[in-house]
Amino acid sequence: MRIERAQLRLVPLELSEPFDSPAGPRRNRPVIFVTLESDGAVGWGECVALASPSFTYETTETAWHVLTDHLLPVVVGADLASPGDVLTVVSGVRGHPMAKAAVEMAAWDLHAKLEGVPLVEALGGTHRRVAAGVSLGLQRDESTLLERVEAFVERGYRRVKIKIEPGRDVEVIGPVRSRFPDLGLVADANGSYSLREVDRLRQLDGFGLLMLEQPLAWDDLRDHAKLQEALQTPICLDESIRSLNDVAFALDLGSCRIVSVKPGRVGGLANAVAIHDLCRERGVPAWVGGMLESGVGRAHNVALASLPGFTLPGDLSESRRYWNRDLVTPEFVLVDGQLPVPDGVGIGVHPDQGRIDALVVRRATFTA
Numbered sequence: 001m002r003i004e005r006a007q008l009r010l011v012p013l014e015l016s017e018p019f020d021s022p023a024g025p026r027r028n029r030p031v032i033f034v035t036l037e038s039d040g041a042v043g044w045g046e047c048v049a050l051a052s053p054s055f056t057y058e059t060t061e062t063a064w065h066v067l068t069d070h071l072l073p074v075v076v077g078a079d080l081a082s083p084g085d086v087l088t089v090v091s092g093v094r095g096h097p098m099a100k101a102a103v104e105m106a107a108w109d110l111h112a113k114l115e116g117v118p119l120v121e122a123l124g125g126t127h128r129r130v131a132a133g134v135s136l137g138l139q140r141d142e143s144t145l146l147e148r149v150e151a152f153v154e155r156g157y158r159r160v161k162i163k164i165e166p167g168r169d170v171e172v173i174g175p176v177r178s179r180f181p182d183l184g185l186v187a188d189a190n191g192s193y194s195l196r197e198v199d200r201l202r203q204l205d206g207f208g209l210l211m212l213e214q215p216l217a218w219d220d221l222r223d224h225a226k227l228q229e230a231l232q233t234p235i236c237l238d239e240s241i242r243s244l245n246d247v248a249f250a251l252d253l254g255s256c257r258i259v260s261v262k263p264g265r266v267g268g269l270a271n272a273v274a275i276h277d278l279c280r281e282r283g284v285p286a287w288v289g290g291m292l293e294s295g296v297g298r299a300h301n302v303a304l305a306s307l308p309g310f311t312l313p314g315d316l317s318e319s320r321r322y323w324n325r326d327l328v329t330p331e332f333v334l335v336d337g338q339l340p341v342p343d344g345v346g347i348g349v350h351p352d353q354g355r356i357d358a359l360v361v362r363r364a365t366f367t368a
């Protein structure tokens, strides 16, 4: 497929409620939408870089710069044999996986639409529904946390992830575990601990967590391996995983026993599928993480999560978890604790272009 035209749209979205992590509070969620056009079809992608470089070094502004000055000028006009070829075309650009992924994912949607198949089919997905999980930001006190968890459990979520940080860990997880003895519980530290706190982290072994996510710094696979030796709880790596090589290295070192796959963090869906395949081959459970996406990014994530090796519930929530009104129709709605995988062509949901265009604050167009 030859890419004839591309557009960028920057849309400042407001979360329906603040999301607080160890990196700080978050209320606004700027999103860059990428569209690629070929032969009358339009493919949509969404850039998951955040406003600040708190999760990785990328930000909305670095992504805009890299997309505008380095990626789209070479992608537009290129003839792609497959969507993953986007990465070959832009191989002269080092890093910036979130900016690259936004283009690559738009190419997947475009490819599926040109072929007249659902994205899930193009990716090799096998499940029609995927188990939903929810991620909770840091809460102001214990009773608020318990109320929030209860509400999500009643809504049908099968796995709840709670943010922790030094000084707010055992005392946060303990009461949740007492109240919900059978709930699939995950603690996510976003890299806020060091090996000095190993005794503290070992206390979490008593709570039967499904996993402890990214306890140590993103660039410290060696200490993660030491920590994993000291813990019964499986470590899951999130921020540390930027590529297939990172996964292979982490598994060889014993730095984790579970892998979180976020297509934005690893440069797109082709790399995400390759990581899925490696994890499956090595018998390592994997799941699809989330980055507070709108319905466009969510549709990509849900299609990816339908692959057979994603055996654990992901950070896949329904639209109303984050948005008063999503930017796609139909919105994502939980059914018996699961999200149905859209079965229309491409991403299978329709971006509300009128509403998106009404919200756009910056736009750029590229033509061949």
Ligand code: MG
Pocket: 188, 190, 213, 214, 238, 239
């Ligand atoms: Mg995480």
